[in-house]
Amino acid sequence: GAGVSQTPSNKVTEKGKYVELRCDPISGHTALYWYRQSLGQGPEFLIYFQGTGAADDSGLPNDRFFAVRPEGSVSTLKIQRTERGDSAVYLCASSLGAGGYEQYFGPGTRLTVT
């Protein structure tokens, strides 16, 4: 079956611009996660949705970052006033539910802020 998909695969933007990154989870998965991976490091947690609500947004670095999942399926990560330090690979994952379920990752969106 189809895995987690993310669009775009690459995004180059200028400092100060607004960007949106999209994640389409595996069908039927109620839990969705966003992580950020800088070069040479492991991914870092940003936010977790259970259904439509953000159950844990403790990893969002500041108020320029925001994510939504209005219908409990597709999610969009929004970054305002981008900074060069936001450059990273943004990974999305989904799982059947909360608890001990395996998380399945998408291919990521590589964001470059010039």
Added chain:
Amino acid sequence: KQEVTQIPAALSVPEGENLVLNCSFTDSAIYNLQWFRQDPGKGLTSLLLIQSSQREQTSGRLNASLDKSSGRSTLYIAASQPGDSATYLCAVRGAAGNKLTFGGGTRVLVKP
């Protein structure tokens, strides 16, 4: 705060040798531990998931052990092949919450 460490950061072995990858974590109150593989420029592929009540999991040439009390997990890859070259990441899910905390990964090169 949970911290996950993977040592070594990089490893190079000749084809056929067994690989041993180490992962340690500071807080033993975990729900489960997951091992991933990441190829350059790609996302993460889940290899094995070990629940906190389990001691090990096996899949083909891969075997992962978990010693929760000492905060350690080991991934064994038997009879390595050049196609095993990748970065291997371990991640733990805490007993409270659903996020994964990742180690920095071990970059493996299997030379033919």
